[in-house]
Amino acid sequence: MTGRPLRILQVMRAPVGGLFRHVIDLTEQLAARGHAVGIVVDTLANDAQTEILLKALEAHASLGIHRFEMPRVFGAGDIKTPFAVSKLARRLDIDVMHGHGAKGGFYARLASYGKNRAKVFYTPHGGVLHYKADSAMGRLFHALERALMPKTSALIFESAYAEKTYEELIGAPTCPTRIIHNGIRPEEFEPIILAPDAAEFVFVGALRELKGIYPLVEALAGIPDVRLVMAGDVEERTALEARIAELGIGERVTLVGSQPARKVFAMGRCVVVPSLAESLPYIIMEAAAARRPVISTQVGGIGEIFGPTAGSLIAPNDPVALRAAMLGYLQHPDEADAEMNVRLGHIKEAFSVARMVDEIEALYRSD
Numbered sequence: 001m002t003g004r005p006l007r008i009l010q011v012m013r014a015p016v017g018g019l020f021r022h023v024i025d026l027t028e029q030l031a032a033r034g035h036a037v038g039i040v041v042d043t044l045a046n047d048a049q050t051e052i053l054l055k056a057l058e059a060h061a062s063l064g065i066h067r068f069e070m071p072r073v074f075g076a077g078d079i080k081t082p083f084a085v086s087k088l089a090r091r092l093d094i095d096v097m098h099g100h101g102a103k104g105g106f107y108a109r110l111a112s113y114g115k116n117r118a119k120v121f122y123t124p125h126g127g128v129l130h131y132k133a134d135s136a137m138g139r140l141f142h143a144l145e146r147a148l149m150p151k152t153s154a155l156i157f158e159s160a161y162a163e164k165t166y167e168e169l170i171g172a173p174t175c176p177t178r179i180i181h182n183g184i185r186p187e188e189f190e191p192i193i194l195a196p197d198a199a200e201f202v203f204v205g206a207l208r209e210l211k212g213i214y215p216l217v218e219a220l221a222g223i224p225d226v227r228l229v230m231a232g233d234v235e236e237r238t239a240l241e242a243r244i245a246e247l248g249i250g251e252r253v254t255l256v257g258s259q260p261a262r263k264v265f266a267m268g269r270c271v272v273v274p275s276l277a278e279s280l281p282y283i284i285m286e287a288a289a290a291r292r293p294v295i296s297t298q299v300g301g302i303g304e305i306f307g308p309t310a311g312s313l314i315a316p317n318d319p320v321a322l323r324a325a326m327l328g329y330l331q332h333p334d335e336a337d338a339e340m341n342v343r344l345g346h347i348k349e350a351f352s353v354a355r356m357v358d359e360i361e362a363l364y365r366s367d
Contacts, residue, residue, distance in 0.1 A: 003365055006030075007063065008096045009089055009118070011040040011111075013070040013103035015050050016233070017206065018282040019125040022158070022182055023100055024057060029357040031060040038063030038092055040085055040107070042070040063092050070103055073137070082110035094118040096364045102127035102141060109151040119153040121363065126279035126300075129165045130210075138169070145170045154363055158182050159280040159301025178363055181304070182280055183353035188262070188289045189344075195266045199227035199254070201295075201326060202268025204261050204283050205275070207232040207240055212274030212297065212316060214243055219274075219323035221247040226330070228272075231256045231264040265290045270329050270336065275299055276316045285351050288343045293336035295325045307346035309339050 008030060010023050027037045039061050041054070054065055068084050069077030085107050089097060098121045099108030105122035112120045128145055131138035154176040157163040163179055201220070205211045207230070217240070220228050230240075230253060237255065244253050256264065261283060265271065271287040271294045278300035285305055287294050296302055298313035306313060314321045329336045 005034045005036060006095045006364060007036045007038075007093055008098065008364070009038045009040060009063065009085075009092065009094045009108075010098050010100065011085060011104040011108040012100040013042045013072070014101075015041045015054060018182070018280075019101050020050075020053070021282050022123070022125070024053065025183070025185070025353050026098075026357060026360065027057060028060045029353060030361065031062065033357075033361065035361075036062045038088075038094075039065045040088070040104075041065065041067055043067045068107075070107070072103075078106070082107050082113075086111035086114055086116055089116050089118055096121065098123070098364075101125045106144060106148070109148040112151050119364070120151055121154050121156055122152050123156040123158065124162060124166065124279075125158065126162070126277070129162060129169065129279065130277055131169075133169050142170045149174050154178060154366075156180055156360065156363065159304050161301035161304065162279050176366075178359070180356055180359045180363075181351055182282060182285070183351050183356035184282075184285050184289050184347065185353050188286060189348065190290075192262055192265050192290045192292075194269065198266065199229045199268045200330065201226065201270050201272050202229045202231070202264055203272050203274075204231045204264050204287075205273070205281075206235055207237050207255075208235045210276050212276050213240055215317055215319045215322055216272060216274045217244055217247060217249065217253060218319040219326060220252065221249050222319075222323050223326060223330075225252075226326075227252045227254070229254045229256060229264065229267045231259050231261075231267075233258045261286050262290060265292055269293070269333075270295060270326075272322075272326070273297065273302070274316070274322055275302075278302055280305065285347055288340065288347050291340065291344065293329060293333075293340045294343070295322070295329060297322075305347065305351070306343060307350070309343045309346075312339060 030037050068081040071077045097108040097118045099105035100123050108120050128141045131141050152175040155173050157179045271292045273296040280301040297316040299316050303310040314325050
């Protein structure tokens with residue numbers, strides 16, 4: 001799309017995980033296209049890599065990186081921060097505010113009340129979709145979603161699954177919607193050389209129950225002489241270490257902390273994504289692009305990434321099924337490699353960062 005450069009404010013809470021990866025890609029690509037971009041994040045960093053990544057992003061965020069108090073659930077910051085973001089948007093003369101995640105969407109849309117002229121876009125990235133409709137927090141967050149719909153220029157879903165789930169939990173959106181899949185950078189399709197001492201399996205993600213870490217180590221316990229590398233933040237590390245000790249597999253599981261995914265992919269032959277819930281996880285796209293076989297659960301939009309290979313997905317929270325899939329890889333590595341190549345072709349065609357930014361930029365400019 002052509003036209004004058006836009007002034008864009010990306011709003012999120014915690015700069016971690018796939019949501020942050022999406023904002024990084026979007027910021028870098030929009031800046032390369034001549035747009036001025038600013039970032040709003042929480043006052044606290046929540047991951048070992050966060051400050052390094054934010055520092056690197058400063059070169060692309062010509063409108064600055066701004067920190068405000070953004071409590072994880074609810075707190076005083078939820079009253080103060082929307083006013084602060086609104087004031088910032090006016091001072092920076094923002095054309096577009098894009099909220100990411102439940103809190104980012106909450107602040108961006110509340111900030112649009114008053115004298116702000118900016119259009120407001122919102123990508124849930126899972127967020128509110130993980131709250132059950134019959135839970136207290138679910139009822140509250142879903143009611144807020146419905147109340148803020150009139151201030152939403154368009155909803156952007158990273159998967160058809162996310163759009164469907166949003167409609168089921170909150171209702172059919174009254175604003176325009178778009179499904180725009182996340183994308184992978186060209187350099188991420190370069191193969192990665194395995195380390196000489198690579199483990200059979202590797203996990204990359206937050207060390208929390210939702211990511212299926214406990215079914216994973218339980219599955220491993222039933223496969224003798226097989227090793228697992230687990231990379232991620234320390235959110236539930238103590239509980240995970242205790243479960244690993246109970247299972248007697250401490251010598252076969254290596255926890256390496258939070259590290260870049262491609263560095264960790266060199267540590268394992270097959271990537272395991274045992275999540276109990278997801279939206280559209282980057283890790284599967286990244287692993288496939290790096291030419292790694294992937295074992296994954298059938299949750300969220302993962303089937304959209306697996307495409308023609310979706311038949312190999314397994315049920316979540318099932319250590320027996322997970323163990324069978326892991327044994328299947330060990331017994332038939334050639335079949336796993338063949339499936340990996342089919343998946344790689346699908347991802348190359350449908351999940352590029354250039355296509356993602358083309359579609360988002362066009363939506364920013366739409367009437």
